[in-house]
Amino acid sequence: MDADQPEARYLAGKAALALRRLPEALDHLHRAASAMPRHAAYAVHFARALAATHRTGDALQVANIALGLAPDDPLLLHSLGTTYMQCHAHERAAAAFRQAATLAPDNPACRFSFATSLIFSGDVAQAETELEACLALAPGHWHAHATLSRLRRQTPAHNHVDRLLALAADVDEEPVASMHTHVALSKEYEDLGDFAKAFDQLVIGKSPVKVAIGYTIDRDQAIVDALIQAFPEPRPQPAGHPSAEPIFVMGMPRTGTTLVERILSSHPEVYAAGELENFGVALERLSGANSPVMLSPDVIRRAGSISWETLGEVYIASTRPATCLKPRFIDKLPHNFLYAGFIANALPNARIICLRRQPLDSCLSNFREPFSETSPLHGYSFDLLDTGRYYVLFDRLMAHWKRVLPGRILEVDYETLVATQEASTRQLLEHCGLPWNEACLHFERNQAPSTTASSVQVRAPMHRDAVRRWTKYEEQLKDLRTLLSDAGIDCDR
Structure with a gap:
């Protein structure tokens, strides 16, 4: 691959990053970002690669540069928020997620990530509002359902059991989504005092994942x-x-x-x-x-x-x-x-x-x-x-x-x-x-x-x-x- 093809380097780096081929991703994205240092997307994904390889200080430096290049792009801001989270720069992550959600209020991923940052900072009430907004946009967003169940102790008058049961029927062929849904159900049943059902939901949700990953001791x-x-x-x-x-x-x-x-x-x-x-x-x-x-x-x-x-x-x-x-x-x-x-x-x-x-x-x-x-x-x-x-x-x-x-x-x-x-x-x-x-x-x-x-x-x-x-x-x-x-x-x- 020629060094004067930054777009090709960028695409190859993103693909390698998705496949967790981290040294390859870092090399391609470094070359792309170096060739075009004012290109926001190249900088954002180079920062992602640095964070993924635990080069935290370098990742923060590049992310800060990228933030100045992409102040109004919600998807790039969302990616930067994730990078800041990986680098434990939580205040900066929250600001990036907030701006992304403000710019793209109809994007469920942006609303969900903003909600997550609110939980980390202790603002449970606003996080709950953001999670419900995410679910209004994407009713099958299982991660939002699971997160919502953990925010409060559920009561007979206020719980999500029926909604989670409906979701479980839809995602039971997807082991990860199913696990999170059934674990959320377990938490809610436990809050409601039905411990037998709570335990059964754990087994139902987790057993397929054990099979899928083939774990042994x-x-x-x-x-x-x-x-x-x-x-x-x-x-x-x-x-x-x-x-x-x-x-x-x-x-x-x-x-x-x-x-x-x-x-x-x-x-x-x-x-x-x-x-x-x-x-x-x-x-x-x-x-x-x-x-x-x-x-x-x-x-x-x-x-x-x-x-x-x-x-x-x-x-x-x-x-x-x-x-x-x-x-x-x-x-x-x-x-x-x-x-x-x-x-x-x-x-x-x-x-x-x-x-x-x-x-x-x-x-x-x-x-x-x-x-x-x-x-x-x-x-x-x-x-x-x-x-x-x-x-x-x-x-x-x-x-x-x-x-x-x-x-x-x-x-x-x-x-x-x-x-x-x-x-x-x-x-x-x-x-x-x-x-x-x-x-x-x-x-x-x-x-x-x-x-x-x-x-x-x-x-x-x-x-x-x-x-x-x-x-x-x-x-x-x-x-x-x-x-x-x-x-x-x-x-x-």
């Missing part, structure tokens, strides 16, 4: 085995990178990681950077592995030759510029528990916190969540017993890290956190080397955007509504309890 088992083999014994602390800025909050998803992030980021010295994949990306790139997934036994084996200091330096640099705004920052990717050994050695002054939650509640909360079917981290979540098997792996790995990294990881019990808020908050701040600040007790006043599945819940004061949720599904969880108990896990705590 074997790959995750191999990763945990390789990690334990790579870190067999306690070692003297290597030099690593000296930064004390990062606070890693990890654990099984849906176990309180967002709550801890909101508590800590209410402190004036702490910035919430979001769920960053940066550490895993840095490890994979420095390992030289050619792996289709970010973490694999091959990556783990090759990583033994990486300089710890270089790994820490590359990670810190990759989080810039956002993380240099305050003295400390939180990286809240739950599955960083897989990387705890590497993190502890590459960043010896980083603080690490792992959330633990009652095992049955942990598994149920993961099974209730409609994780992306394309995620390499959540394949277990489409089957309840697979989720139990994954929890066993998590428990085994955390026991191993506790042995080989003595004193490095503070394990926080979710139930204790919500029962003893001030004492637990003081423990968290002490572990992080932060002075006491009263604002941490009022995390619900934290105005920072929250982009996780808990974005609505974390704007309410501390409550115990999710504690012992498993008791509402005791009959349905019998086999899970047996699986966990047989693995030596105490389900009665």
